[in-house]
Amino acid sequence: MRADEPFLVRHADLIFALKTFAASMLALVIALAMDLPRPYWAMATVYITSQPLAGATSSKAFFRVMGTLVGATMTVALVPNLINAPELLCLAIALWVGLCLYLSLLDGTPRSYVFMLAGYTVALIGFPSVSEPGAIFDTAVARLEEISLGIICASLVSTIVFPRSVAPAVAHRVDTWLLDARRLSQVVLLREGNGDISRGKRLKLATDIVEIDTLSTHLAYDRLSDRNAVTGLGEIRLRMLTLLPVIASIEDRLAALGEEALRRQPELKRLLEDLAQWIVSDVSARQPADRIRGVIAEQQAGLNDNASWERIITTSLLSRARDLVDLSRDCRALTEAIGEGRNISTIDFAFRSEAGAAPVRHRDRGLALWSAAGAATAILICCAFWIGTGWPDGASAPMMAAVACSFFAAQDEPARFIRSFGLWSLVAIVVVAIYLFALVPAISHIEVLIVALAPTFLLYGFLIARPATAGTGMALAANTATLLALQSTYIADFASYANSAVAFFIGVVVAEIVTRIARGVGAEWIANRLVLSSWLTIAIAAERRGKRDRAEFAGLMLHRLGLLVQRIAFLSESDRRDADSLVQLRIGINIIDLRRARYGLAASTIAVIDDMLDQLAIACRNYAGGGMPRELLASVDRALGQAVTDPNDSAREDALIGLVGIRRGLFPAAPAYRPRADSSVAA
Numbered sequence: 001m002r003a004d005e006p007f008l009v010r011h012a013d014l015i016f017a018l019k020t021f022a023a024s025m026l027a028l029v030i031a032l033a034m035d036l037p038r039p040y041w042a043m044a045t046v047y048i049t050s051q052p053l054a055g056a057t058s059s060k061a062f063f064r065v066m067g068t069l070v071g072a073t074m075t076v077a078l079v080p081n082l083i084n085a086p087e088l089l090c091l092a093i094a095l096w097v098g099l100c101l102y103l104s105l106l107d108g109t110p111r112s113y114v115f116m117l118a119g120y121t122v123a124l125i126g127f128p129s130v131s132e133p134g135a136i137f138d139t140a141v142a143r144l145e146e147i148s149l150g151i152i153c154a155s156l157v158s159t160i161v162f163p164r165s166v167a168p169a170v171a172h173r174v175d176t177w178l179l180d181a182r183r184l185s186q187v188v189l190l191r192e193g194n195g196d197i198s199r200g201k202r203l204k205l206a207t208d209i210v211e212i213d214t215l216s217t218h219l220a221y222d223r224l225s226d227r228n229a230v231t232g233l234g235e236i237r238l239r240m241l242t243l244l245p246v247i248a249s250i251e252d253r254l255a256a257l258g259e260e261a262l263r264r265q266p267e268l269k270r271l272l273e274d275l276a277q278w279i280v281s282d283v284s285a286r287q288p289a290d291r292i293r294g295v296i297a298e299q300q301a302g303l304n305d306n307a308s309w310e311r312i313i314t315t316s317l318l319s320r321a322r323d324l325v326d327l328s329r330d331c332r333a334l335t336e337a338i339g340e341g342r343n344i345s346t347i348d349f350a351f352r353s354e355a356g357a358a359p360v361r362h363r364d365r366g367l368a369l370w371s372a373a374g375a376a377t378a379i380l381i382c383c384a385f386w387i388g389t390g391w392p393d394g395a396s397a398p399m400m401a402a403v404a405c406s407f408f409a410a411q412d413e414p415a416r417f418i419r420s421f422g423l424w425s426l427v428a429i430v431v432v433a434i435y436l437f438a439l440v441p442a443i444s445h446i447e448v449l450i451v452a453l454a455p456t457f458l459l460y461g462f463l464i465a466r467p468a469t470a471g472t473g474m475a476l477a478a479n480t481a482t483l484l485a486l487q488s489t490y491i492a493d494f495a496s497y498a499n500s501a502v503a504f505f506i507g508v509v510v511a512e513i514v515t516r517i518a519r520g521v522g523a524e525w526i527a528n529r530l531v532l533s534s535w536l537t538i539a540i541a542a543e544r545r546g547k548r549d550r551a552e553f554a555g556l557m558l559h560r561l562g563l564l565v566q567r568i569a570f571l572s573e574s575d576r577r578d579a580d581s582l583v584q585l586r587i588g589i590n591i592i593d594l595r596r597a598r599y600g601l602a603a604s605t606i607a608v609i610d611d612m613l614d615q616l617a618i619a620c621r622n623y624a625g626g627g628m629p630r631e632l633l634a635s636v637d638r639a640l641g642q643a644v645t646d647p648n649d650s651a652r653e654d655a656l657i658g659l660v661g662i663r664r665g666l667f668p669a670a671p672a673y674r675p676r677a678d679s680s681v682a683a
Contacts, residue, residue: 012052015162017461020050023157024457024481025450027150032446032488036149037142039488044481045150047457047474050158052465053166057158059110061151067117068147072140074118075125083133090383090398093122097402098376101409105368108361108410116406123379123402127395166215167229171338173212174236178331180205181243182280185324188251189276191259198251202582205244206561212237213559232338236331239351241555243327245589246320248582252664253317256672261310268314271295275321279328289329289350296322307644309672315653316660326350362560364529367519371414374518375405378511385506393499400507405515412526415516421475422508428479429501431456435484436492449486456480530564532623534584539620541591542613553592557585583665590661591616593654600651601643608642609655611635616662628666636663637673 024046031039049064051057074096082089100119104112121143129139184201186192216237254262254272262269278292300318307315330349337344378401386394408417435452443449460480463473483501485492534557541553561582591613598606612635619632640659646652663673 012164013462013465016050016052016465017458019157019161020046020154020461020464021454021457022161023050023153024150025453026157027153028486029446030153031146031149034145034149035488036146037139038146038485040481040484040486041143041146042150042153043486044478045147046154047460047464047477047481049151049154050461050464053164053169058155060113061155063110063113064117065148065151067114068121068144070114070118071121072125072144075122075129076137076140078122079126079129079133079136083130086130086387089126089130090380090387093126093398093402094376094379094383096122097379097406098372101375101406102368102372104406105371105409106363106365108363120402120406123399127399130395167233170212170216170233171229173208173215174233174240175335177205177208177212177240178236178335180208181240181247182328185247185250185279185328186276188247188254189272189279191254202244202248206582209240209244210559210563212240228341228343229338232334232344235344235349236334239327239330239334242323242351243331245582245585246323246327249320249586249661250317250324252586252668253313253320253660255668256313256664257310257317261314265314267299268317271299271321275325279324289325292325293322296325309674312640312644312656312660312673316657319653319657323351362530362533362556362563364526364533367526367529368409370518371405371409371515374515375402375409375511377518378402378405378507378514381514382507382510385510386503391499391503393496394503396500396503397507397510400504401511401514404508404511408515409519414519415512417471418508418512418515420471422505422512424472424475425479425505425508428476428483429505431476431480432483433497433501436497437494440486440492441490527564530560531584534560535620535623538584538588538591539617541588542617542620553588557588561585583668587662587665590658590665593658593661597643597651597653597655597658600648601646601655602648605642605646605655609639609659612639616666633663633667633670636666640673 024043027042027046028039031042036042045064049057049061051060078089078092078096082092097119100115104115104119106112107115125136125140125143129136132139180201184198184205187198187201216233262272274295275292278287296318300315300322327350330347330351333347333349334344336342337347379398382394382398382401385391386397404418404421405414408414408421411417435456439452440449443452457477457480460473460477463469464477465473483497483504537553537556561584594609594613598609601609612632615632615635619628636659640656640663643652643655643659646655663670
């Protein structure tokens with residue numbers, strides 16, 4: 001923290017801890033005053049719901065209410081009707097939790113919390129209520145009231161007391177990203193340093209986009225955010241998705257040309273230097289974008305059937321340079337408009353997406369299914385142990401198995417996180433025992449109880465506020481509040497508490513063991529599935545002749561890339577190179593770019609391009625590591641040779657740019673393409 005930062009920023013973690021504790025105590029006091037049966041659930045809900053940013057708290061609160069409502073409704077439908085068949089009831093609850101977890105993992109947005117809550121809420125309400133099925137409706141209503149009370153208190157305190165809006169956090173991350181992108185553009189255009197420098201910067205930008213996307217999903221629920229700023233940030237995000245592959249394409253074209261070719265084209269070299277300076281210069285010292293666009297247009301001579309490979313590459317480079325200018329100009333204009341509070345609808349955008357694309361996320365249905373099956377199996381094992389032993393307090397085991405499996409299913413190695421959750425749960429069990437049997441019996445006033453709880457729960461809140469310890473703080477806070485089971489009268493019994501604690505821990509242990517078996521694949525398996533999924537997406541784009549929105553495709557591929565970067569150490573050398581240089585993303589976008597050209601080309605040219613796309617789709621579907629078949633290179637070169645002779649000038653140029661991108665992406669080390677006058681096919 002810098003000394004010149006505002007007080008609220010420097011002490012944000014402590015302020016969050018104080019706010020969260022105040023909200024939890026408010027919820028507990030109101031729940032006790034309303035004589036709710038389990039007031040501690042209101043207290044625990046505050047810690048489960050609260051986030052450092054107000055928008056994140058609001059979105060989580062809304063979805064938690066919806067999920068709890070669905071879960072409570074399902075509990076009322078299941079328990080009374082199946083209470084006389086306990087095995088069938090356990091199976092129904094396990095399948096419901098598995099189904100909801102599956103849907104939650106496929107969604108992957110804050111909305112997924114609805115599905116996850118709807119699942120394990122049935123376990124939380126249903127299993128402890130089997131001894132009193134007649135009161136299930138009252139229990140479900142009470143649980144909904146307690147959780148809603150906790151959510152309301154958390155949301156009110158988060159929004160009213162020193163609120164932290166999501167929008168400034170997103171705007172700051174976006175500004176930092178754009179600054180890093182400008183520096184990367186300068187490095188690429190001036191060909192500074194080695195490939196490792198630009199590769200590291202590129203991968204960091206790809207990862208940051210995923211993080212910004214995750215943070216941006218809370219904007220719609222942030223009542224503190226200006227709607228115009230939110231819309232502007234959405235427009236910037238759309239251009240960020242396209243900017244990164246454009247920079248990578250420029251770097252690739254420069255590598256294809258080589259320094260010797262640039263020395264033969266001093267005007268091009270001067271243009272690149274001017275563009276590098278223009279990208280990083282301040283607004284006041286920056287020449288108009290139209291002027292540098294004009295310089296690019298002057299050097300971008302038309303292509304004919306005698307065009308050399310160097311001329312084709314140069315034209316492709318200049319086309320991507322024009323895209324870079326347009327995207328950079330739009331991002332600057334949007335940033336200025338947001339900063340000045342101007343309506344962004346007045347901006348005349350240079351770059352326009354083919355459609356307003358919503359964020360697109362990668363979904364791994366196979367992985368989601370294995371996770372769901374693991375959760376259902378863990379619940380059934382705990383139920384079998386509970387019913388088989390006739391253990392009165394055994395209901396906590398399947399309940400905690402459902403919670404543990406659901407919370408950590410989205411992680412690469414969920415069993416490791418479940419084990420950590422279990423260890424910190426043990427700490428919470430000890431802390432609760434100290435409170436229940438040493439401190440609370442001597443307390444007779446609510447004010448004294450609050451003072452006694454303050455040191456422990458303030459520490460938990462401080463841990464939650466820090467990303468590195470958020471999971472630890474959440475496990476401690478939720479488990480301590482739940483096991484403490486504060487009510488209007490002191491009814492703690494050591495034997496009952498010990499039994500519940502043991503069942504609680506058994507549920508976590510079973511969840512870890514089953515998850516380790518069901519999800520024992522690890523990061524390497526997930527990384528390889530991400531690579532294969534991207535090749536499959538390219539195959540689909542090729543088969544559909546690129547009939548997909550460019551921004552949607554970029555969003556999906558960049559989301560996968562962000563996930564892949566976290567696991568890049570587990571990839572093979574060739575797949576790692578592809579990820580480093582955004583190869584899959586660039587190939588897909590170039591396939592989509594062919595759409596602009598296909599319908600303006602001659603029928604004979606379309607036929608050759610379509611044949612190449614069909615072969616490309618087959619090669620991508622059959623990808624098993626290593627390079628692409630050499631026959632595909634011959635097919636790409638045939639398409640290039642046919643496109644060069646097409647009579648339609650503008651469509652021909654667009655087609656050639658797309659084909660160059662595909663060739664460079666698939667075969668970066670192949671010899672230069674030679675026109676048919678020299679050779680029918682490049683070897």
